[in-house]
Amino acid sequence: MADWLDEIRWNDDGLVPVITQELQTGDVLMFAWMNREALQQTVQCQQAVYYSRSRKKLWHKGEESGYIQTVHEIRLDCDGDVVLLKVTQKGHKPAISCHTGRHSCFYKILDAGCWHNVEPVLKTPTDIYENIGTSKEKVIR
Amino acid sequence: MADWLDEIRWNDDGLVPVITQELQTGDVLMFAWMNREALQQTVQCQQAVYYSRSRKKLWHKGEESGYIQTVHEIRLDCDGDVVLLKVTQKGHKPAISCHTGRHSCFYKILDAGCWHNVEPVLKTPTDIYENIGTSKEKVIR
Numbered sequence: 001m002a003d004w005l006d007e008i009r010w011n012d013d014g015l016v017p018v019i020t021q022e023l024q025t026g027d028v029l030m031f032a033w034m035n036r037e038a039l040q041q042t043v044q045c046q047q048a049v050y051y052s053r054s055r056k057k058l059w060h061k062g063e064e065s066g067y068i069q070t071v072h073e074i075r076l077d078c079d080g081d082v083v084l085l086k087v088t089q090k091g092h093k094p095a096i097s098c099h100t101g102r103h104s105c106f107y108k109i110l111d112a113g114c115w116h117n118v119e120p121v122l123k124t125p126t127d128i129y130e131n132i133g134t135s136k137e138k139v140i141r
Numbered sequence: 142m143a144d145w146l147d148e149i150r151w152n153d154d155g156l157v158p159v160i161t162q163e164l165q166t167g168d169v170l171m172f173a174w175m176n177r178e179a180l181q182q183t184v185q186c187q188q189a190v191y192y193s194r195s196r197k198k199l200w201h202k203g204e205e206s207g208y209i210q211t212v213h214e215i216r217l218d219c220d221g222d223v224v225l226l227k228v229t230q231k232g233h234k235p236a237i238s239c240h241t242g243r244h245s246c247f248y249k250i251l252d253a254g255c256w257h258n259v260e261p262v263l264k265t266p267t268d269i270y271e272n273i274g275t276s277k278e279k280v281i282r
Binding site for chain 2: 002003004007017019021025026027028030031043073074075076077078079080082084098099100102105106107108109110113114115
């Protein structure tokens, strides 16, 4: 493994949190995790590769749906324990990054003591499912 | 505790990761954690209150330095386990959110297999320390 990977403070599970931001808009699209291999692959292919904690394996974003993220910039924070990606979200216009079919995963806003959904569903998971012919879960992944 | 707090999926330590984004620029300023009390206080005072995992107590950002963050918007992600704040970073122009005296904590960029610092120090921690008369650590906090 390269030295630059050793400068990251991986947590006890060998992971680092990753914030993914859309280059063109500045919108925070999603939050995920990477292990060393995921980050190394991200650098090599210039596409976002995360680590799925639930499935315990690498998750090349868009590998089945085509909703890949091309990576323009990789940043690390002052403490060396959080990564920020600046990406272009591919595969649909307007861009969809969330498994609910929304632009961003951060579509719930707190107002008057309640969470409100403030971003439209650009394509329903069912539509995506039918078009792709695979599971909803796989589609957005 | 309010219902909206119960809709958040707190981790095993009772915490949720928080991404803090500057409202005016879209810049991701920092990444921190909150517990229920921190988020409730954030809502009540409309200023960012985090939970310090190292000090194991609430951390009202800017409580000693004046480098507070006024909160304009609080968002939650699709899985209900990550919070996004949109803030105005107060106390210095240009805005400083990082304890190193930089605008953002995400000032290291990966290029050709090395991390490079790409944001200037706007005010040195020593300067801030001397002006405030307290510890460097406390100053930015």
